[in-house]
Amino acid sequence: MLWAFSGGEGVRKAFITAGVLGWILLSFVSALPMGTGAPAIFSWTDHMDYANLNEMTAAGWTIDVPAFTYLNQSSVVLNFTSPATSIHYRGFPSGILNWKAETRGMWTTGSGGSVGVNVVTDAHSYGYSLDGWYNEFEFYLDSVKVLSFGTMALERYHWYVMSMEKTGNTLNFYLNGQLVNTYVDNSTPSQAVGMDSVSPWQSATQYDYYHFTEVLTGESSSPWTSWREVIGGPASDTGYTAAPAGDGGFALLGVTKSYGHGGIFDSFVVRVDYAGNELWNRTFGGPSGNWGYSIVNSTDGGFVIAGATMNATVGHFKMWLFKVDGNGTLVWDRQLGNGTFDAAFGVTRTNDGGYAVVGYKSQADVYLIKTDSAGVAQWERTYGGSGTDWGRAVIQTSDGGYALSGFTQSFTSTAQAYIVRTDAAGTMLWQNHFGT
Numbered sequence: 001m002l003w004a005f006s007g008g009e010g011v012r013k014a015f016i017t018a019g020v021l022g023w024i025l026l027s028f029v030s031a032l033p034m035g036t037g038a039p040a041i042f043s044w045t046d047h048m049d050y051a052n053l054n055e056m057t058a059a060g061w062t063i064d065v066p067a068f069t070y071l072n073q074s075s076v077v078l079n080f081t082s083p084a085t086s087i088h089y090r091g092f093p094s095g096i097l098n099w100k101a102e103t104r105g106m107w108t109t110g111s112g113g114s115v116g117v118n119v120v121t122d123a124h125s126y127g128y129s130l131d132g133w134y135n136e137f138e139f140y141l142d143s144v145k146v147l148s149f150g151t152m153a154l155e156r157y158h159w160y161v162m163s164m165e166k167t168g169n170t171l172n173f174y175l176n177g178q179l180v181n182t183y184v185d186n187s188t189p190s191q192a193v194g195m196d197s198v199s200p201w202q203s204a205t206q207y208d209y210y211h212f213t214e215v216l217t218g219e220s221s222s223p224w225t226s227w228r229e230v231i232g233g234p235a236s237d238t239g240y241t242a243a244p245a246g247d248g249g250f251a252l253l254g255v256t257k258s259y260g261h262g263g264i265f266d267s268f269v270v271r272v273d274y275a276g277n278e279l280w281n282r283t284f285g286g287p288s289g290n291w292g293y294s295i296v297n298s299t300d301g302g303f304v305i306a307g308a309t310m311n312a313t314v315g316h317f318k319m320w321l322f323k324v325d326g327n328g329t330l331v332w333d334r335q336l337g338n339g340t341f342d343a344a345f346g347v348t349r350t351n352d353g354g355y356a357v358v359g360y361k362s363q364a365d366v367y368l369i370k371t372d373s374a375g376v377a378q379w380e381r382t383y384g385g386s387g388t389d390w391g392r393a394v395i396q397t398s399d400g401g402y403a404l405s406g407f408t409q410s411f412t413s414t415a416q417a418y419i420v421r422t423d424a425a426g427t428m429l430w431q432n433h434f435g436t
Contacts, residue, residue: 043213062088075208078199090194100165102211110203117162123190128164159248229276233258243295248274253295267292282328288312301326308343334375346393358391366391381426385410400424
């Protein structure tokens with residue numbers, strides 16, 4: 001069986017106990033605190049489940065420009081006007097100095113766009129956002145931008161969970177449950193009174209929930225557990241990783257003996273919504289053993305999975321890459337590599353719409369293969385020395401090259417962490433190894 005959890009720190013790890021999968025999914029969607037630790041003193045959530053704007057204002061919201069504010073499928077849409085469209089909630093009790101606030105937003109129309117979370121106190125306003133015009137994260141204190149950081153493109157019609165946490169004079173900023181930056185606020189301590197949202201410049205953003213909780217002095221409210229699910233059948237089912245979906249849910253990846261061919265491992269993909277409810281599950285692979293180790297979302301709403309598949313004809317396994325659409329239907333299926341035993345452990349999208357896959361070749365060398373958008377290999381490279389070297393993860397760098405990580409036994413008698421940096425053609429620029 002497979003245990004799936006959601007909380008507030010990003011996807012963390014998978015574990016197996018006595019043959020039963022434990023899959024910890026620490027959330028992209030946060031809710032009320034659960035488990036051990038001191039409880040929050042005050043907590044408030046609004047899912048925007050209003051029939052009309054009158055109901056929304058009756059619940060405590062103020063709407064600056066009702067003509068450009070509307071409700072759409074349990075979310076509120078803020079369309080740009082001049083001045084900007086804004087909504088305000090001011091229902092928090094007095095005395096809240098430490099807090100965590102969260103929204104889930106989606107940029108829908110216009111140029112640039114932004115999503116963000118804003119908290120107002122009795123002395124200051126705090127605003128944290130992802131700006132689609134400048135492709136950066138920004139923090140505003142009292143409407144003045146005091147911090148910009150990171151480089152990330154804001155995609156239209158994708159949900160983003162924006163969280164901001166204040167404990168003492170420390171502000172933590174999260175995207176989809178993962179910490180992206182910290183800021184030291186030396187302004188005078190003040191009490192939180194409410195939350196705001198403002199329409200982005202010349203575009204529209206919709207928000208489908210707002211969440212705010214008080215946290216105790218010196219305590220962090222993360223992680224928050226919002227759901228737990230058991231997924232799988234009577235046999236062994238193991239989870240390895242997950243990828244976010246555009247609707248705020250996830251695609252979970254692992255292997256199963258409960259479904260598919262039975263008695264052997266098949267690659268297992270399970271799609272869940274933001275609350276952990278299963279939408280569909282699929283098994284993939286032939287009759288001789290199949291493993292999926294890494295998954296990435298594609299730009300068209302599908303997913304690409306990398307792993308290894310046993311080729312019964314030749315008696316060894318091959319590096320495996322396949323794509324499914326948003327409903328889990330197989331789009332294409334590729335076996336890559338020319339070694340005797342090849343496997344993939346990491347995959348990433350590339351700037352040209354293709355994919356970069358990393359693993360090992362013949363269980364001996366780090367193996368990098370670049371494919372086009374249909375999974376057809378364009379080039380391949382190997383890295384390492386005379387010992388055993390495996391690649392486990394790959395990213396594309398800002399200059400179009402690649403950074404690979406894994407382990408190596410080519411430089412000492414024991415395994416060490418291994419990093420390789422390449423140019424866009426896969427030619428090594430440098431390598432390094434760490435550990436004793």
